[in-house]
Amino acid sequence: MRISSILSACAAVSVATAAFSSYAKPSNNVFSIDGEAQYFAGTNTYWIGFLTNNSDVDIVMTHLAASKLKVLRVWGFNDVTSTPSSGTVWYQSFINGSDPVINTGSDGLERLDYVVQSAEAHNISLIINFVNNWSDYGGMAAYVSYYGLSANTAWYTSTAAQAQYQKYIAAVVARYKTSKNIFAWELANEPRCSGCDTSVITSWVNTTSAYIKGLDPNHMVAIGDEGFGLSGGASGDYVYSSGEGESFHDNLALSTIDFGTYHLYPSSWGENDTWAQQWIQNHADVGTALGKPVILEEYGPTNHTVDLTWQQWVLSTQTAGDMYWQYGDTLSGGRRLMMGIRSIMGLLSLIL
Ligand SMILES: *[C@@H]1O[C@H](CO)[C@@H](O)[C@H](O)[C@H]1NC(C)=O
Numbered sequence: 300m301r302i303s304s305i306l307s308a309c310a311a312v313s314v315a316t317a318a319f320s321s322y323a324k325p326s327n328n329v330f331s332i333d334g335e336a337q338y339f340a341g342t343n344t345y346w347i348g349f350l351t352n353n354s355d356v357d358i359v360m361t362h363l364a365a366s367k368l369k370v371l372r373v374w375g376f377n378d379v380t381s382t383p384s385s386g387t388v389w390y391q392s393f394i395n396g397s398d399p400v401i402n403t404g405s406d407g408l409e410r411l412d413y414v415v416q417s418a419e420a421h422n423i424s425l426i427i428n429f430v431n432n433w434s435d436y437g438g439m440a441a442y443v444s445y446y447g448l449s450a451n452t453a454w455y456t457s458t459a460a461q462a463q464y465q466k467y468i469a470a471v472v473a474r475y476k477t478s479k480n481i482f483a484w485e486l487a488n489e490p491r492c493s494g495c496d497t498s499v500i501t502s503w504v505n506t507t508s509a510y511i512k513g514l515d516p517n518h519m520v521a522i523g524d525e526g527f528g529l530s531g532g533a534s535g536d537y538v539y540s541s542g543e544g545e546s547f548h549d550n551l552a553l554s555t556i557d558f559g560t561y562h563l564y565p566s567s568w569g570e571n572d573t574w575a576q577q578w579i580q581n582h583a584d585v586g587t588a589l590g591k592p593v594i595l596e597e598y599g600p601t602n603h604t605v606d607l608t609w610q611q612w613v614l615s616t617q618t619a620g621d622m623y624w625q626y627g628d629t630l631s632g633g634r635r636l637m638m639g640i641r642s643i644m645g646l647l648s649l650i651l
């Protein structure tokens with residue numbers, strides 16, 4: 300009951316404004332957003348660019364603005380291995396026997412265009428991500444299958460896969476290169492290279508981030524990783540190890556990476572909710588050592604009564620922002636997403 304009354308209160312607020320007038324950039328350990336240096340609260344809606352109804356996009360942006368959530372992370376990829384039925388949005392296809400196709404049409408990147416347009420109208424700043432490690436919405440697996448790579452881990456060093464990935468990045472960056480409401484470009488969602496030397500991912504991050512800076516020197520670039528591979532954990536603590544081929548420090552140290560990203564899912568990682576405190580602290584410490592901001596860009600505790608405690612740890616460690624996973628709304632096509640309740644709990648904890 301409480302939830303629905305908050306949502307209808309939000310729906311009544313209409314925000315119509317001009318786009319931001321300056322690019323977001325690091326400002327010591329936080330960010331300057333629209334010219335103002337600040338910590339931010341944000342969220343994720345991976346699905347918003349796959350909606351087909353503009354007013355549904357606007358409803359989400361209106362609610363985010365009313366909730367004072369400043370930064371929204373969205374999927375800027377939607378890779379398919381067969382052409383979906385009409386009316387289903389896709390951005391890039393990998394169909395054996397044809398060249399990869401980047402869909403710039405009305406059921407393609409034009410949907411993402413509208414997300415950017417609506418973000419501009421509502422003073423929301425966007426993180427746009429280019430590929431998934433996971434096979435949801437195609438991901439690296441779509442490239443792996445199309446190019447006949449020997450293993451998923453071969454994606455990072457495959458010349459053919461990387462050439463197409465860069466071509467896709469160029470197509471997206473070109474569309475929003477001058478928008479001040481793009482907070483940052485992001486290389487991948489949760490890139491992992493299981494069993495690889497950390498130099499594989501570091502080298503890929505180095506090459507890709509430099510490539511993006513060459514296309515667009517104005518926007519920030521981040522990785523979108525889980526933040527694995529750093530010191531501070533108990534011995535045998537897997538997420539602190541380099542088992543997934545990551546070094547949080549070495550990747551953040553690259554000059555073409557503007558800020559650090561990490562995720563926090565203790566229940567998936569065999570940890571408890573209290574353990575989160577050291578995870579938040581250890582990432583903040585790497586950011587401080589390197590002089591770059593760090594954000595907690597996805598989180599979901601086992602028990603949502605601890606959301607507020609985590610947010611307080613984020614603030615007390617001078618972590619620049621937190622973005623809960625994930626925001627949900629009731630739209631013309633029904634509820635997006637099933638995890639709506641979880642995200643509304645996150646919203647409540649921000650309001651209360
Ligand atoms: C949105 O941003 C513009 C440009 O900085 C500013 O003039 C306006 O006041 C902002 N609106 C709200 C509701 O914050």
Ligand SMILES: *[C@@H]1O[C@H](CO)[C@@H](O)[C@H](O)[C@H]1NC(C)=O
Pocket residue numbers: 395444445446447448
């Ligand atoms: C697509 O082509 C690749 C490379 O030729 C091949 O290895 C792979 O098995 C093919 N995939 C399918 C689904 O046919």
Ligand SMILES: *[C@@H]1O[C@H](CO)[C@@H](O)[C@H](O)[C@H]1NC(C)=O
Pocket residue numbers: 432433438439440443451452454491492493543
């Ligand atoms: C994504 O990460 C998981 C876990 O390491 C791995 O099993 C999977 O193969 C990865 N996907 C790709 C395409 O590399």
Ligand SMILES: *[C@@H]1O[C@H](CO)[C@@H](O)[C@H](O)[C@H]1NC(C)=O
Pocket residue numbers: 501502505506509
């Ligand atoms: C990153 O790329 C630059 C330019 O090619 C190179 O000089 C530097 O050594 C690379 N760094 C790493 C860690 O790979």
Ligand SMILES: *[C@@H]1O[C@H](CO)[C@@H](O)[C@H](O)[C@H]1NC(C)=O
Pocket residue numbers: 570571572573574
């Ligand atoms: C949570 O895990 C830590 C180790 O990571 C342990 O020290 C602590 O006792 C645990 N707390 C609870 C309430 O189980």
Ligand SMILES: *[C@@H]1O[C@H](CO)[C@@H](O)[C@H](O)[C@H]1NC(C)=O
Pocket residue numbers: 602603604
């Ligand atoms: C979550 O934590 C609260 C407060 O400690 C407790 O009352 C509640 O039962 C917990 N819920 C679950 C599902 O564990």
Ligand SMILES: *[C@@H]1O[C@H](CO)[C@@H](O)[C@H](O)[C@H]1NC(C)=O
Pocket residue numbers: 352353354355630631
């Ligand atoms: C789009 O969403 C609005 C608002 O929910 C709804 O009134 C309208 O019928 C929808 N349009 C279509 C074509 O579904």
